[in-house]
Amino acid sequence: MKGVVFTEFFELVETTFGEDVLDDIIDKADLDSEGAYTAVGKYDHDDMVKLVEALSAEINVPVPELIETYGKYLFGRFVVIYPGFFDGVSSTFSFLSRIDNHIHVEVKKLYPDAELPVFDAIINGPKMTMTYDSKRPFGYLAKGLINGCIEHFGETIEIIRADISTDMTSATFELEAR
Ligand code: HEM
Structure with a gap:
């Protein structure tokens, strides 16, 4: 994991x-x-899981909830760190449908050692x-990133269904614009 x-x-x-909790x-x-x-750098994704588990024990918040919160925050950071990916994209659905065939493809060019999940998106x-679908257990990170994306574009879109597998390596999300 990058x-x-x-x-x-x-x-x-x-x-x-605070710094003490982080240490x-x-x-x-x-x-x-x-x-x-x-x-x-590139590090074992298990380290990320261990860190979130340690934080969960420390502050008494379940791991899925923490990862999801982190995903939402991370999206806001991607907006700052990678502004180029947002050029000419003005809606949540179009941005999300570009993750698999454009954004993560470019990420892989920037960092050939990146390990990325597979997304399939259908707009109706x-x-x-x-x-x-991933080899890594970050279904809740995906959910948080999707929520961060909705917030970024300021649209009224809801995740009406989030089926995340028990091992968190696969998920189906249904979104609906209101
Ligand atoms: C500007 C937008 C985005 C950028 C620049 C970006 C970039 C990245 C990077 C650098 C990683 C780490 C790869 C590694 O660990 O080797 C990653 C992983 C990941 N990305 Fe994205 N991403 C973006 C948007 C999204 C969005 C909107 C979603 C959700 C739909 C998403 C889902 C994920 C997930 C779940 C992972 C964790 C790895 C895994 O599950 O296998 N990303 N992304």
């Missing part, structure tokens, strides 16, 4: 809960890389169905 996913998570934890969860997570991450009038 370091940017870690460094942005550290930033969110530090600004929300604490890095200690308790028993990480492979001992908490030394750079945005362009005011509705959109997105399926997520």
